Amino acid sequence: MELRLPGKRALVTGSSRGIGRAIALRLADAGVDVAINFFRHRGPAEEVAHEIEARGVRALLLKGNVADEAHVNRMFEEIRARWGGLEILVSNAASGVLKPVNHLTLHHFHWTMDINAAALLPLVQRFIGLPCEGQRSVVAVSSLGALRAIPNYAAVGASKAALESLVRHLAAELGPSGVRVNAVSAGTVDTDALKHFPNREQLLAEACRRTPAGRLVTPQDVANTVLFLCTDLAIMIQGQTLIVDGGYSILA
Numbered sequence: 001m002e003l004r005l006p007g008k009r010a011l012v013t014g015s016s017r018g019i020g021r022a023i024a025l026r027l028a029d030a031g032v033d034v035a036i037n038f039f040r041h042r043g044p045a046e047e048v049a050h051e052i053e054a055r056g057v058r059a060l061l062l063k064g065n066v067a068d069e070a071h072v073n074r075m076f077e078e079i080r081a082r083w084g085g086l087e088i089l090v091s092n093a094a095s096g097v098l099k100p101v102n103h104l105t106l107h108h109f110h111w112t113m114d115i116n117a118a119a120l121l122p123l124v125q126r127f128i129g130l131p132c133e134g135q136r137s138v139v140a141v142s143s144l145g146a147l148r149a150i151p152n153y154a155a156v157g158a159s160k161a162a163l164e165s166l167v168r169h170l171a172a173e174l175g176p177s178g179v180r181v182n183a184v185s186a187g188t189v190d191t192d193a194l195k196h197f198p199n200r201e202q203l204l205a206e207a208c209r210r211t212p213a214g215r216l217v218t219p220q221d222v223a224n225t226v227l228f229l230c231t232d233l234a235i236m237i238q239g240q241t242l243i244v245d246g247g248y249s250i251l252a
């Protein structure tokens with residue numbers, strides 16, 4: 001389906017791989033200039049930047065840790081200097097410690113919260129400090145672990161619950177100034193992130209078997225929903241978390 005947002009400018013955090021990469025490419029297909037953020041691995045980020053430019057829109061490569069406010073400030077200064085403004089922010093970068101609760105330390109917990117939840121605050125603050133043309137849209141990428149208990153997922157699940165709550169509070173406070181803030185919560189997607197799960201194969205098989213849609217969620221499924229939320233078709237969707245899981249979470 002053809003959804004176009006020509007002339008818009010977006011930052012997608014953690015867009016060198018996996019779901020973030022798919023979101024960046026989907027936005028570029030819709031005519032959006034996309035700033036690619038990565039932290040550790042420059043090579044894949046450069047490849048995404050080339051793929052974006054091949055679609056006839058601009059790409060900007062931004063190295064930075066979203067959990068470090070100084071890095072976030074620097075990324076937005078670069079966007080201001082190069083592009084002048086921004087209309088779309090996709091907060092997708094995430095990490096986290098996967099351990100049973102008995103082995104989780106407070107350090108693990110804070111580290112996970114800082115990247116997955118707290119980072120959204122300075123990202124949005126800097127985002128709304130930039131000029132824009134028309135309305136602004138923020139989309140945060142969450143997971144079913146915000147609502148459900150998943151083995152080894154306590155820290156990440158709690159961080160995603162905090163993220164979804166922050167989305168609602170930001171939406172309520174920023175809505176009157178023309179900023180829409182929503183989240184997309186994905187079911188299991190086969191990306192590099194799953195390699196860190198000790199039970200990856202079992203997770204994938206179980207997700208596939210239990211999903212009413214009959215297949216796993218792909219990065220493109222998530223990206224399509226993010227694009228939709230950035231368009232005027234979603235103009236009255238505010239502060240929501242849209243679940244993209246092929247129906248997995250509706251089953252008892």
Ligand SMILES: NC(=O)c1ccc[n+]([C@@H]2O[C@H](COP(=O)([O-])OP(=O)(O)OC[C@H]3O[C@@H](n4cnc5c(N)ncnc54)[C@H](OP(=O)(O)O)[C@@H]3O)[C@@H](O)[C@H]2O)c1
Pocket residue numbers: 013014015016017018019020037038039040041042064065066067091092093094095115141142143144185186187188189190191192193194
């Ligand atoms: N995969 C799933 O099953 C699934 C399900 C539901 C929701 N999600 C959510 O979807 C999002 C993307 O997940 P994914 O599976 O695509 O992850 P992924 O394949 O592990 O990719 C993570 C991306 O985030 C970047 N990143 C990591 N830490 C960062 C930091 N501190 N600052 C900036 N960038 C950072 C990585 O860049 P570098 O390589 O340079 O570090 C990479 O581009 C996350 O929010 C995740 O929680 C995933």
